[in-house]
Amino acid sequence: MHARAEHWNTIYQQKSPEQMSWYEPKISASLYWFEKNKIPVNASIIDVGGGDSMLVDDLLRMGFQDVTVLDISDAAIERAKMRLGPWASRVTWIVSDILDFEPQRHYRVWHDRATFHFLLNPEEIQTYTGLACRSVEQGGWLIISTFSEQGPLKCSGLPVKRYAADELTSTFSVCFHQPECIPVNHYTPWGSLQPFTYCCFRRL
Template structure:
């Protein structure tokens, strides 16, 4: 089954956020990488597959501007309902992240993907994703990934996933990107099940 807006709308409308399999009480592991990015305040951050993550509020608290993308309008509406921020701080984008992004969305300083890329399993969709990343991420800026590792579960949310190694992530990025650091992390989901992830921080150098 291909990831679709209908599938994700049903998931986000049918469960409390804290019951979702990818729910995090905080974004500690993401910030282990983010803390290596200088001057987060006033930078623009793109969150593909933002969902309803608490990372959104934590980035706003750091002074970042956001582009919040999700294939699910239900997820974005949940976020809109809980946020109290100026509209000029957030761009809202409801679309499949493998499809071309409108020029109305600004270029960004940081791209943070937590558990989105691995839901793209068709080669054309994966290439479309990386084309978007390269078209929107400024030179000198950073990309962070957190994806199911090669030892991770083969499915999530009822969908087959494409599991990654840091080597494959590096190969799929162009030579314009340099790996800064990476680590493995086993996330324990709300059901108590272990989910092995690979985390990576890249800098775009050219």
Template sequence: MGSSREEDFEPSALGTKEHWDAVYEQELQFFKESGDAGEIWFGEESMARLIRWIEKQKIPLNSSVLDIGTGNGVLLVELAKSGYTNLTGIDYSPSAIELSKSIMEKDGLSHIKLQVEDILDPSDELSGFQICIDKGTFDAISLNPDNAAEKRKQYVKALYKVLRPRGFFLITSCNWTREELLEEFREGFLLLEELPTPIFCFGGRTGNSITSLVFQLKI
């Protein structure tokens, strides 16, 4: 990434654990009061898009799947409804994991594994996943006020650890373009496919407000 692009990412509360702890504490209270699971990052279509790709590959239903920054865990719920059985969600916010566990219990999905983990410093048990999914976590890391560039490098290194060789990495971003993500994940990853996302038009120019890519770990 060039230095000019780096400057586009102003440090933000969106890049801090304190922000997300507060968000999920509020969402947890809201769920307890209303039973509403809360916001779906990038909308329901973003989840359907990822699941359609996984199903199209005829990946076995017992393949291990890791949802990085699972939040309320709704993506895991939809994967379970599609028949996938070996699902794990991690988030560095304890309130997010408490919320997702409450939602899983409500939906009778106690087999889904949920744990408090920071993807930048994954525990030894997080390894060998066939599929890793990121919807917005890399975006948040990019906004961290404490050396975001170094944290992005840590993220890539963590993927080497948690993915099995030739495993798939599905990332959805609203901050990064296709070309920029190719640069960020150039070492060790092969781009397999760009998934179609909504098109917007502004000032006579068209573009994608969301980028969704599928990579494969080369090693």
């Protein structure tokens, strides 16, 4: 097994959802972009690094019909399936490192809450941005969040790259435009503050 996958499987096998620093029962900051942009319920959506995030629950409740969740950890995916029960069959599940992902289709919305900032070297970052450019259809959206410059230096034992809004915008400017960025303060289940940069771009 890929070392990165092994690391994340261990995390998910050892901790409950409420013990994860990123846990939120409702991903309000992400849902804000879906509502603001009036994304239609038939839009094809991929949640990159979705793991056992609660976002998919809310998207299904809102009536979205074409949701894909990708995560490097099969343990995370299995936990999400168990939580959703019969609703899990409405979701396309993909176990893959995002850098190895070879999409077979285009998506209207690419959502990534805190996966991208684990990519540190320029080659990995270029691979990711190229993949997003190829995967998001014309007129589609890229919704992405990372730790901000004031955020932590590590997450789950791994180093991260922190981004200001202008740097995140510049990184994806090769094919994503009309940036809208907001600062978001996330509080971990134990009350620690984690400042995030949240951006939404159009593929034009």
